[in-house]
Amino acid sequence: MWNEKKQNPPADRGQAVGIIIFILGLGTLLPWNFFITASQYFNGRLTQPNVTSNGTSGVTTKNYNYDSWMALLSQLPLLMFTLLNSFLYQLVKERLRVAFSLITIFFLFCLTAALVQVEMKPDTFFSVTMATIWFINMCGAVLQGSLFGVVGLFPPRYSTLFMSGQGLAGTFAAVAMLCSILSNAGATSDALGYFITPCVATLVTLFCYLLLPHLEFARFYLNRSQCNKQETSKEILSAGWSPSSSSSSSGPDKDMEASGKFIDAEESQERLSVFAVFKKIWLMALCVTCIFAVTLAVFPVITVRVKTVYEGNAAWEKVFTCVCCFIVFNVMDLAGRSAPSLVQWPSKESLVFPAAVLSRVIFIPLLMVCNIHNSKLTVIFSHDSIFVTFMALFSFSNGYLASLCMAYAPQLVRSKDIETAGSLMTFFLVLGLAVGASLSFPLGYLVLPTDTQTAA
Structure with missing residues (x-):
């Protein structure tokens, strides 16, 4: 019986599920934090040597306003696709949404790392970077919304772990930047090492997500929602309830009302707008x-x-x-x-x-x-x-x-x-x-x- 399992959930051995959920939280905010922390690198790439208007040799820096555009093109897709994800979850399976988002983020980070070694005109580099930021945050919004739904199936402590992982994402990116700077490997090598880090972290996040359903503790909570729905349907059918009998004050409806099930159904319909x-x-x-x-x-x-x-x-x-x-x-x-x-x-x-x-x-x-x-x-x-x-x-x-x-x-x-x-x-x-x-x-x-x- 499911009720018996519910009273005795398996143990989270070695806190494996807790660690995985923490890593998933970390992975959801890595894209935003790695681009925001690399401000000096991107602004440096956008400095264009030129000859000044009076003919003297110098450097004219076009103000690309990278930091403002980066913030705006990160938040707009986050806003749009956070709303869109509320509809996507009914049309696209959660595993497909999460896996596709993580794989896309991985390839976009690989592209960003590869561009470290490629010389490009500032205008072209700026356009490619902004497009990358848009699509990487679009996937990040779908990823975050989907994983919030998954984590919500677990006890509240795991939601706290997920949020803690998100909170540490910024520190993780900043420490990665500090380590790359202190390595003294040169500006290009520093940037390359910095952007390889989220590539590896994204793969680890994907591996952890795929591993999660194979752990007994996680399976218990991931399957519980579906099992509860099935049992509720069976109980309603076994009680003989049907829409045509809902107006009757006796029979199965009355029994269900006495047991509290019918009241719960009505309460769910009384939610405020x-x-x-x-x-x-x-x-x-x-x-x-x-x-x-x-x-x-x-x-x-x-x-x-x-x-x-x-x-x-x-x-x-x-x-x-x-x-x-x-x-x-x-x-x-x-x-x-x-x-x-x-x-x-x-x-x-x-x-x-x-x-x-x-x-x-x-x-x-x-x-x-x-x-x-x-x-x-x-x-x-x-x-x-x-x-x-x-x-x-x-x-x-x-x-x-x-x-x-x-x-x-x-x-x-x-x-x-x-x-x-x-x-x-x-x-x-x-x-x-x-x-x-x-x-x-x-x-x-x-x-x-x-x-x-x-x-x-």
């Missing part, structure tokens, strides 16, 4: 949109342009952006995401909560007046320690407040509407990322002129 659920969680939805809009507005387009004040220290200059921008951001963001498990303040009813969310807007001007060379704005905070402090507070508040939003929203609706609330919050989270990516364009132009000339 999407708009009605939104009316209950609108504040949290707007808050999570604001949080990520502020974050993507300046990270990475503004933050990667900040330079160290110690210009004579070549070794520190080489790793400054990787350490002070990407590693600090990802480590503190992860700390912020973990903090709500210890303390949750302000409360969801407090007006301090939306005030705290809105207060993050102050980070936009603060980061814009850090030590950015050739900036149109006056540099006020030049020292490295001030920039690191701003980045730490900026990233910690991002992770902490976003986690509170995602935790508070389900508490504002009935249990039967939690799934709808979760879907809405995910949509507004991605919407915030897209809005922030759009805002990064005008903010980027405020900091630097369109074209920067450096005389030879």
Whole structure:
């Protein structure tokens, strides 16, 4: 009997399933993080030597605005295909969606690694890179939505492991970049080694996904949903229920109502509409949109342009952006995401909560007046320690407040509407990322002129 199995699930031997789900979470956000962390490499490739307009030899750098376009072309397909995946799951099997997405991501990373060795005109390189970013994030959106559905079949602890894997994806990419820089193998070899890393990681993710159904513990939970559906159908049929008898107050319907089964069926039909659920969680939805809009507005387009004040220290200059921008951001963001498990303040009813969310807007001007060379704005905070402090507070508040939003929203609706609330919050989270990516364009132009000339 299935009920007996349900009472005695097999053990997760060696925490194998937990490790696999953690790796799957890591794999879903690797594409985004590897492209965002490689900002210096891509901006370097887009620097075009030329002769200046007055005939003197020099370097004219066309402002391709890589960081802003990368953020926008990452979030638009994420937004579109997160919605599309809600329809795809009914038409395309989950295994096919996940396998196809991972294989496509693998080949696109291989292409990116191969292009490290190929000389290309900046315009061509920019176009190929943007197309790669679009398609790789398109597959990433389908992959993430599909794996969220799979992980949802397991106990809540495994969802936490999946989210932890996602949280570490940024740190993983930043550490990979730091290791490639410290290897001192040369700029080309550094970039090649950096992009080979996600190729290997994607293959490991695919292997882990294919291995998952072969583990006894995973099979138990993956098959349970289908078995429950089959047993429910058998119970309804054995009770003699039919649509024509639903108006009767006696017989099988009455027995089912007494056992609670008929009431559950009615309750499932009484779920609130999407708009009605939104009316209950609108504040949290707007808050999570604001949080990520502020974050993507300046990270990475503004933050990667900040330079160290110690210009004579070549070794520190080489790793400054990787350490002070990407590693600090990802480590503190992860700390912020973990903090709500210890303390949750302000409360969801407090007006301090939306005030705290809105207060993050102050980070936009603060980061814009850090030590950015050739900036149109006056540099006020030049020292490295001030920039690191701003980045730490900026990233910690991002992770902490976003986690509170995602935790508070389900508490504002009935249990039967939690799934709808979760879907809405995910949509507004991605919407915030897209809005922030759009805002990064005008903010980027405020900091630097369109074209920067450096005389030879």
